[in-house]
Amino acid sequence: MQAFITRETLPSLPPPSTLKGPIAWMRQNLFSSVGNTIVTVVLVLAILAALIPFINWAFIKADWIGSSRDDCTSGGACWVFVYVHLKLFMVGLYPEAETWRVLLVGMILVVTLAGLMIKGVPFKKYLQLFALIAFPIIAFMLLSGGSFGLPHVETNFWGGLLLTLVIAIVGIVAAFPLGILLALGRRSSMPIVKAICVVFIEVWRGVPLITVLFMSSVMLPLFLPEGMEFDKLLRALVGITLFQSAYLAEVVRSGLQAIPKGQYEAANALGLTFWQGMYKVILPQALKIVIPGIVNSFISLFKDTSLVLIIGLFDLLATIQGAFASPKWLGYAIEGYLFAALVYWVFCFGMSRYSQRVERSLKTTN
CATH class of the missing domain: 1.10.287 (Helix Hairpins)
Structure with missing residues (x-):
């Protein structure tokens, strides 16, 4: 028998697939016991029973391109409705x-x-x-x-995904700094400032968004000087911004309360003013903590844009509902709602994944 001796350290081998990787994860989480194995098998069979017919309807037998409902002849999904x-x-x-x-x-x-x-x-x-x-x-x-x-x-002609993105982006960008100011005001030691911020936050959080949109569309013009008119879209943007800022204020306030008192004292010890301490010491830490809550508010706002239909603005969902309500396309509501769900999911999932990436880069998660 020959022996092989080396003075160089050999590279480490990867762990066996039974200890790390997809197989190990399935053995640990899906097939760790008889009960888990039975539940896993039953759920997989149920998912396949529902998924196979859906794939057959949505993809295999679907009609994709055409100019009218007469081109939908296969018996599957009529994506011609979306194409047209x-x-x-x-x-x-x-x-x-x-x-x-x-x-x-x-x-x-x-x-x-x-x-x-x-x-x-x-x-x-x-x-x-x-x-x-x-x-x-x-x-x-x-x-x-x-x-x-x-x-x-005119904004009356704006609609669909364009209008949804305009409302969501403007609402997010405008509500975020206002929410921070309201959170700081609610924690202020000045009674008048604190009282104003508390009343503002509690009033707007206690009113449904539908009511806010009605108010912004109907009542806001009553407070304007005579002869001055606000565009309908601008009214909706004002209402959504004020409504969302109240929720963001509470999210940011939770982050401010999570900061140890020593951080505030350290900022004062460095000779920083209130705003310098907030900008350089407190807010960076507080906002990092509440990233999930902030993104959750953004996602909620993006989906709530569909409520603007009640004041006559036709966002993505409203235009889809109007399209399949046409006598020429009756019966294709499922395709329309699935398309809307896909678009909303893509944007919301994108925001969620990016927030997770930011959290990992800032090392706020394990």
């Missing part, structure tokens, strides 16, 4: 000749967000200033028009 109304679902009644403006705004938004999310992109501070200051102005001028030779497009 895709432009309506995306931009509503926005003039077809001007849809390039919507595409341009979308491209700028995607490039800006990609630059902010990807690590290693230079000049991120300037990109952040562009996203907060320049982009909203550029987007409004392109979408609304009326300057630089662009035809004016």
Whole structure:
């Protein structure tokens, strides 16, 4: 027998598949006992029993391209309904000749967000200033028009996914700083400031969003000077921003309360003013703690945009409901709702995954 001796350390071998990896995870979580094995098998069979017919209806027997319901002849899902109304679902009644403006705004938004999310992109501070200051102005001028030779497009013609994103993005961006100020005001030592913030937060949190939208659409013009009119979309944005800021204020306040008292004392010991201490010491820690709550509020706001239908604004869900209510397309509500669910899920899942990535980068999760 020959022996092989080496003075070099051999590389470590990976653990066996029975101890780490998918097989080990399934043995530990799905087949760890007889009872778990039976439950797993029953659930898998039930899922397959429901999933196989759905896949057959939604994909295998589905009709994908056409111009009318007469092209749906296979007996499966009629995705022709979505194909025919895709432009309506995306931009509503926005003039077809001007849809390039919507595409341009979308491209700028995607490039800006990609630059902010990807690590290693230079000049991120300037990109952040562009996203907060320049982009909203550029987007409004392109979408609304009326300057630089662009035809004016009234907000009544905005709809579909375009309107959903406008309401969600403006609501998120405007409500976040207002929510922080309300949270700081509620914890203020000045009685008047604290009382105003408490009343504001509790009133707006105690009123349903539908009521807020009605109020912003019907009552807000009553408080304006005579002859001054607010656009219907602007009224909805004001109401949603105030409503969402009250919820964000409580989320941020929970983060402020989680900060040890020693951090406040340390900021004072360094000679920092109140606002300097909040900006440099307290808020970075507090916001890091409440990232899940903040993102949860953002996701909730994105889905609540569908309520603007009650004041005559046609977002994504409203345009889909209007399309399958047409006599030409009666009976295709399932395809419409599935398409809406897919779009909402993509955006909400994207926000959730990005928040988890931020948490991992800030090491707020195990």
